Amino acid sequence: WIIYAGIQFRPTGYKTLGMIFIPGFWILCILASAFISWIRKESNEVAPLVVAVVGVSILWVFLSPPHQGHGEASRRSACKNNLKMVGLALQNYHDVYSAFPSQASGEPPMSWRVALLPYMDQAPLFREYDQSADWNAAVNQPVAKRRIDNLMCPAVPREIQEGEYPYTAYVVPVGPNVGWQSQRAFSDKEFEDGVSNTIAVMEACGQQIPWAEPRDLPVPGTAIGMNLPGREPHRSEGIMSAYHRGGSHLLLFDGAVRFFHEDVDPAIVEALLTPNGGEVVIEF
Structure with a gap:
């Protein structure tokens, strides 16, 4: 009765991370660029801080492991x-x-x-x-x-x-x-x-x-x-x-x-x- 092979059954049909990562990354970049441009018009002092916050946020989103x-x-x-x-x-x-x-x-x-x-x-x-x-x-x-x-x-x-x-x-x-x-x-x-x-x-x-x-x-x-x-x-x-x-x-x-x-x-x-x-x- 004992027939065993240690090969994992891997069903197809899942989206890859890249399909989500690439378009999402560019959308965030466009939104961040528009927001930074607006901030620069309002205040030159606030702009560097906003750039840093947005940059860290983007890195956190895309470097964090997917939460499944x-x-x-x-x-x-x-x-x-x-x-x-x-x-x-x-x-x-x-x-x-x-x-x-x-x-x-x-x-x-x-x-x-x-x-x-x-x-x-x-x-x-x-x-x-x-x-x-x-x-x-x-x-x-x-x-x-x-x-x-x-x-x-x-x-x-x-x-x-x-x-x-x-x-x-x-x-x-x-x-x-x-x-x-x-x-x-x-x-x-x-x-x-x-x-x-x-x-x-x-x-x-x-x-x-x-x-x-x-x-x-x-x-x-x-x-x-x-x-x-x-x-x-x-x-x-x-x-x-x-x-x-x-x-x-x-x-x-x-x-x-x-x-x-x-x-x-x-x-x-x-x-x-x-x-x-x-x-x-x-x-x-």
């Missing part, structure tokens, strides 16, 4: 809160049915994300979904093309184009030896390793999975790594990928959300994927 920390921290916090909402919806679903939903239930299969809609303040939207039709059938397209903010990461720079299916940031591992099963509901009582040591949902923006599609990440079959390179811009083939600086989030079955750094040992991720592996994960 607050926006990035806000987006990361919002993403974490989204996963907490997903975790709460899973717990509420379990309280009602004494089991978590299957990864894809019914025929045709319906995604677990659709099954959670009533527990994410989206009950009317869930009632619009026709469970007798495919997720992308004409009757379900108005639902599948609806943007569900709690299933999206606000750090994703790519805008949804008209007519597209919105991609979710949150996917689940599915397979015979992980928590999620296809076409079978499961209870937290089945987790011998405990719900606090088993991954429920992972952030995987680079997989580009429409939120209503009953598709997630097969394990084995998906590389156990973070921000691995993809075949196209905004794509990553790893089991976790995000636009946050340095790592991505994951949700455990107890509702806790953790931020994993890019240099996390893949063996830790592998251990947390199995609900009954018996691995001892001391710190993560």
Whole structure:
């Protein structure tokens, strides 16, 4: 299972500093020149002081590092809160049915994300979904093309184009030896390793999975790594990928959300994927 490459997933679409610096610099120079000319007409004594102040201000603006920390921290916090909402919806679903939903239930299969809609303040939207039709059938397209903010990461720079299916940031591992099963509901009582040591949902923006599609990440079959390179811009083939600086989030079955750094040992991720592996994960 352990396939890892330490190559960072670098999505495109960001403006470079130079695109902002060059026109901004000349605009400030023109404004400063006009202001200094006016001051010189008013008082020859004030002019040198104004020149010094303007010069220092320009240097301070353009030599200071860009202040992106607050926006990035806000987006990361919002993403974490989204996963907490997903975790709460899973717990509420379990309280009602004494089991978590299957990864894809019914025929045709319906995604677990659709099954959670009533527990994410989206009950009317869930009632619009026709469970007798495919997720992308004409009757379900108005639902599948609806943007569900709690299933999206606000750090994703790519805008949804008209007519597209919105991609979710949150996917689940599915397979015979992980928590999620296809076409079978499961209870937290089945987790011998405990719900606090088993991954429920992972952030995987680079997989580009429409939120209503009953598709997630097969394990084995998906590389156990973070921000691995993809075949196209905004794509990553790893089991976790995000636009946050340095790592991505994951949700455990107890509702806790953790931020994993890019240099996390893949063996830790592998251990947390199995609900009954018996691995001892001391710190993560």
